[in-house]
Amino acid sequence: MSSVGIIANPASGKDIRRLVAYATVFDNNEKVNLVRRILIGLDALGVQKVYFMPDYFGFYQRATDGLTGQHRLALETCLLDMPMEFNQADSRRAAALMAAAGVRCIITLGGDGTNRVVAQGAGEVPLLPISTGTNNVFPVMVEGTIAGLAAGLLVTGAVRPDQALVRSKKLVIYINGRPADSALVDAVVLTDRFIGSRAVWEVDKIKQLVVTRGAATNIGIASVAGGIRHIRMEEPLGMHLEVGDDNAPLQVKAAIGPGLVRKVPVARYQLLVPGQRVTVLENPCVIALDGEREIQVNRGDRAEVELSPAGPLVVDINHTMSTAVAGGAFLNKTPAGGV
Amino acid sequence: MLEMTYAQAINAALREEMQRDGKVYILGEDVGVFGGCFGVTAGLIDQFGPQRVLDTPISETAIIGSAVGAAAAGLRPVPEIMFMDFMAVCLDEFFNQAAKMRYMFGGKARVPVTLRTVCGAGVGAAAQHSQSLEAWFTHMPGVKVVMPSTPADAKGLLVASIRDDNPVIFIEHKVLYVLSGPVPEGEYSIPLGKADIKRPGGDVTIVATSMMVHNALAAAQTLAGEGVEAEVVDPRTLSPLDKDTILESVAKTGRLVVVHEAVKNSGFGGEIAAMVAEEGFDYLDAPIKRVGAPFTPVPFSPHLEAAYIPDENKIITAVKEIM
Amino acid sequence: MALTKEEMLVMYRKMLLIREFEETVANMFSQGQIPGFVHLYVGEEAVAVGVCSNLGEQDYIASTHRGHGHGIARGASVDKMMAEIFGKVDGYCKGKGGSMHIADVELGFLGANGIVGAGLPLAAGAAFANKYLNNNGVAVCFFGDGASNRATFHEALNLASIWKLPVIFVCENNMYGISMCQERHQNITDVADRSTAYGIPGLTVDGNDLMAVYEAAAEAVKRARAGEGPTLIECKTYRHRGHFEGDACVYRSEDELNRWKMKCPIKRFGDRLLEMGLAGRDELDKIKEQVKEQIESALEFARRSPLPDVSELTKDVYCD
Numbered sequence: 006m007s008s009v010g011i012i013a014n015p016a017s018g019k020d021i022r023r024l025v026a027y028a029t030v031f032d033n034n035e036k037v038n039l040v041r042r043i044l045i046g047l048d049a050l051g052v053q054k055v056y057f058m059p060d061y062f063g064f065y066q067r068a069t070d071g072l073t074g075q076h077r078l079a080l081e082t083c084l085l086d087m088p089m090e091f092n093q094a095d096s097r098r099a100a101a102l103m104a105a106a107g108v109r110c111i112i113t114l115g116g117d118g119t120n121r122v123v124a125q126g127a128g129e130v131p132l133l134p135i136s137t138g139t140n141n142v143f144p145v146m147v148e149g150t151i152a153g154l155a156a157g158l159l160v161t162g163a164v165r166p167d168q169a170l171v172r173s174k175k176l177v178i179y180i181n182g183r184p185a186d187s188a189l190v191d192a193v194v195l196t197d198r199f200i201g202s203r204a205v206w207e208v209d210k211i212k213q214l215v216v217t218r219g220a221a222t223n224i225g226i227a228s229v230a231g232g233i234r235h236i237r238m239e240e241p242l243g244m245h246l247e248v249g250d251d252n253a254p255l256q257v258k259a260a261i262g263p264g265l266v267r268k269v270p271v272a273r274y275q276l277l278v279p280g281q282r283v284t285v286l287e288n289p290c291v292i293a294l295d296g297e298r299e300i301q302v303n304r305g306d307r308a309e310v311e312l313s314p315a316g317p318l319v320v321d322i323n324h325t326m327s328t329a330v331a332g333g334a335f336l337n338k339t340p341a342g343g344v
Numbered sequence: 345m346l347e348m349t350y351a352q353a354i355n356a357a358l359r360e361e362m363q364r365d366g367k368v369y370i371l372g373e374d375v376g377v378f379g380g381c382f383g384v385t386a387g388l389i390d391q392f393g394p395q396r397v398l399d400t401p402i403s404e405t406a407i408i409g410s411a412v413g414a415a416a417a418g419l420r421p422v423p424e425i426m427f428m429d430f431m432a433v434c435l436d437e438f439f440n441q442a443a444k445m446r447y448m449f450g451g452k453a454r455v456p457v458t459l460r461t462v463c464g465a466g467v468g469a470a471a472q473h474s475q476s477l478e479a480w481f482t483h484m485p486g487v488k489v490v491m492p493s494t495p496a497d498a499k500g501l502l503v504a505s506i507r508d509d510n511p512v513i514f515i516e517h518k519v520l521y522v523l524s525g526p527v528p529e530g531e532y533s534i535p536l537g538k539a540d541i542k543r544p545g546g547d548v549t550i551v552a553t554s555m556m557v558h559n560a561l562a563a564a565q566t567l568a569g570e571g572v573e574a575e576v577v578d579p580r581t582l583s584p585l586d587k588d589t590i591l592e593s594v595a596k597t598g599r600l601v602v603v604h605e606a607v608k609n610s611g612f613g614g615e616i617a618a619m620v621a622e623e624g625f626d627y628l629d630a631p632i633k634r635v636g637a638p639f640t641p642v643p644f645s646p647h648l649e650a651a652y653i654p655d656e657n658k659i660i661t662a663v664k665e666i667m
Numbered sequence: 668m669a670l671t672k673e674e675m676l677v678m679y680r681k682m683l684l685i686r687e688f689e690e691t692v693a694n695m696f697s698q699g700q701i702p703g704f705v706h707l708y709v710g711e712e713a714v715a716v717g718v719c720s721n722l723g724e725q726d727y728i729a730s731t732h733r734g735h736g737h738g739i740a741r742g743a744s745v746d747k748m749m750a751e752i753f754g755k756v757d758g759y760c761k762g763k764g765g766s767m768h769i770a771d772v773e774l775g776f777l778g779a780n781g782i783v784g785a786g787l788p789l790a791a792g793a794a795f796a797n798k799y800l801n802n803n804g805v806a807v808c809f810f811g812d813g814a815s816n817r818a819t820f821h822e823a824l825n826l827a828s829i830w831k832l833p834v835i836f837v838c839e840n841n842m843y844g845i846s847m848c849q850e851r852h853q854n855i856t857d858v859a860d861r862s863t864a865y866g867i868p869g870l871t872v873d874g875n876d877l878m879a880v881y882e883a884a885a886e887a888v889k890r891a892r893a894g895e896g897p898t899l900i901e902c903k904t905y906r907h908r909g910h911f912e913g914d915a916c917v918y919r920s921e922d923e924l925n926r927w928k929m930k931c932p933i934k935r936f937g938d939r940l941l942e943m944g945l946a947g948r949d950e951l952d953k954i955k956e957q958v959k960e961q962i963e964s965a966l967e968f969a970r971r972s973p974l975p976d977v978s979e980l981t982k983d984v985y986c987d
Contacts, residue, residue, distance in 0.1 A: 020870055021870050453778075
């Protein structure tokens with residue numbers, strides 16, 4: 006059966022970057038509309054079933070309640086039966102349950118942070134990440150209907166996985182030798198003591214930076230690496246940077262957040278190859294993963310970051326759509342027709 | 345003496361108080377460039393700028409609420425509520441906040457807000473723009489209620505209201521805005537809580553407020569032609585009420601007619617009548633009469649509206665009933 | 668600016684002081700020693716302390732019916748607060764206000780408030796006064812998710828946004844307006860969403876994380892002092908006790924309550940202080956001991972204070 010999972014994060018697009026940067030509140034009723042458009046796209050390609058993660062806002066109920074009458078769908082929708090903790094672990098567990106239920110793609114609505122935890126639960130189930138967060142490198146800005154169509158093409162077999170998917174990388178964070186967490190885009194070592202409001206916006210607190218990718222077009226800390234060298238998602242490379250002071254040999258101007266262009270002094274940087282580990286030099290410190298402070302490293306703890314080639318599979322929307330077009334997936338020729 | 349209208353007198357009081365005290369500011373709907381719905385604040389924005397004459401959105405709750413907060417924080421706001429009827433949408437800010445703060449906080453807050461607003465029928469403004477609701481506010485401990493009837497009173501009482509450290513509701517009458525009259529030159533104020541005898545007389549006391557003072561004076565004039573000398577007392581401030589002046593007048597005349605434009609039922613006239621009955625019963629030679637509007641909303645049609653407003657004849661009839 | 672150890676311990680102490688104060692009030696109330704009714708702040712301490720730790724002398728706060736925490740966080744005397752709650756003459760309001768009207772304008776505390784949502788325009792006004800007087804002061808209004816449905820919320824945010832008032836609107840979203848859970852009283856879950864309608868920044872933080880609240884408030888205060896206007900901060904939190912003391916809480920589950928108790932803001936911050944080695948267990952225990960003594964002495968102060976003389980009944984209605 007062709008089925009898809011949808012994990013929408015009601016908390017994305019509301020953090021302190023609305024205040025310290027010029028990020029916009031992404032209101033949840035707009036995300037509901039986005040979910041409806043995704044469902045319509047999936048339905049149009051004959052996807053049979055969609056699983057939803059329960060959440061405090063109630064995306065499932067709200068989105069499906071609005072799809073009646075002329076917008077009634079043929080596909081079946083259901084809510085995962087799972088206990089909620091109302092934190093990011095919910096997304097991780099939901100992704101694992103969806104994978105176990107046999108979904109062939111998980112569509113996420115959120116930012117880098119949302120995808121980070123979904124990827125931790127999704128295993129080899131590909132992700133189609135839609136940006137509704139703030140510092141988004143991993144998810145893409147895409148219209149919901151198109152996202153639904155792209156996912157539909159993949160899960161119904163209209164486009165083969167090897168044509169639709171790209172393997173991404175990830176970072177694994179080790180504390181005292183044990184894997185503690187992971188990131189999809191970047192891990193940033195901060196002189197902070199607290200997770201606090203989670204976001205990262207004060208450059209002078211940044212000591213080290215490890216990225217799986219980087220482009221000058223990225224918004225977020227990864228743009229610092231991107232300002233030095235473009236590293237693509239699928240390229241078997243990463244980068245490690247140590248932040249210096251005003252006398253550092255390199256000053257990188259980067260868009261570290263929406264409306265936040267900062268000059269970041271770089272003391273040294275190195276390219277990383279898969280499997281390579283970087284030692285965190287600051288202690289105690291806080292490590293931010295994909296734009297959010299997550300790990301508090303206490304005095305005496307040893308923290309390391311490793312570049313891993315085993316990141317989640319990601320739907321390449323453009324390639325999927327163009328492959329589909331080339332194969333005539335959207336065409337329905339009538340007998341009398343002729344172009 | 346200068347000759348000026350009631351509206352000009354209010355404008356002059358605002359201007360003088362704003363000149364005198366930098367903490368006085370005006371806020372309200374269309375009080376700036378537009379000069380106020382009745383032109384009362386005209387020109388003030390030119391003199392004092394938009395920092396002290398603030399046009400607000402149509403947000404009565406925010407107008408009064410912010411004024412109360414600013415007053416507690418040391419300013420002397422003079423908010424305007426365009427029509428008294430609109431007090432119904434922001435009453436809490438005045439009634440539960442401004443009026444009670446000092447008492448609730450054990451005497452440690454000052455809320456010097458002078459809320460200017462407009463009452464009265466007579467211009468075809470119908471049921472939601474014509475009411476006289478002063479009795480609501482005389483029922484609020486902590487609030488002072490002022491209702492001037494002449495340009496001179498309006499100026500002197502507004503000056504006193506702005507200087508008063510208590511929340512004051514200053515109720516203007518829209519028909520009176522164009523009334524012209526003598527106003528003393530220079531700075532002066534009229535103490536709150538002091539009534540004024542607008543016409544002396546020994547046969548009957550007519551206590552009248554706001555616009556009704558003028559109808560009472562007209563009635564008194566007619567009655568004088570018939571040999572009845574009416575004394576017209578204008579309390580000017582309803583809370584606190586100058587009981588002494590009213591009681592002294594009744595002691596002299598033995599008869600009392602109370603006139604207000606508000607509906608008679610539960611109107612402020614009932615308070616005056618009850619006060620005289622309690623404290624001056626022995627002075628009375630006849631029952632007390634009240635003249636007020638019928639217990640209906642204010643009608644629109646000029647014909648009906650004229651029938652609604654207590655006029656000279658109704659006052660004369662009431663007087664004659666007890667003579 | 669990184670906080671010093673001392674500053675962190677002061678915040679920890681304040682949260683504990685609120686907790687201890689409230690638990691003592693609950694205890695006294697259940698014994699029938701406190702008249703009227705009380706709304707307690709247990710569980711929400713990080714919001715008041717996180718926000719008020721960013722305020723200075725010129726600043727004002729406007730509070731709610733659940734206002735004890737705000738007062739303590741602003742630096743009010745627990746002696747005078749307790750005496751007020753007991754209706755005694757040495758209370759903040761000589762016993763005339765009670766729990767819902769504790770105020771100290773001198774301290775920049777515009778009062779708890781018995782009317783839900785009333786503080787929003789008051790705070791906007793106090794912020795206006797600070798702007799008018801050009802003293803660099805700001806104003807903060809605390810209010811709940813329930814109040815965000817009131818006209819006062821919308822009018823105050825609108826006015827503050829057009830006048831760029833230095834005010835921080837702090838929504839303590841404890842998920843209930845008395846018995847009505849948020850799902851039943853508004854068609855949104857994040858009150859911060861409403862900021863977009865007024866063109867001001869709005870954000871949501873974990874209201875049980877002291878540092879999350881502190882950081883958000885620090886930035887909002889900085890923004891307000893810089894003349895950039897108001898901010899709406901939504902703090903997701905939970906009241907451990909009922910709407911008022913004596914509330915049987917039939918509208919929520921034990922499970923839900925226990926889940927939130929696990930997220931106790933005081934324990935979380937205390938644990939982090941220990942983890943970081945910024946304070947030892949004995950140091951935190953000592954603070955707790957001192958706080959207990961302080962509240963015991965406040966209780967003693969309240970008990971010993973006389974009842975107000977009946978002559979007080981008609982005083983303080985008007986200024987002379």
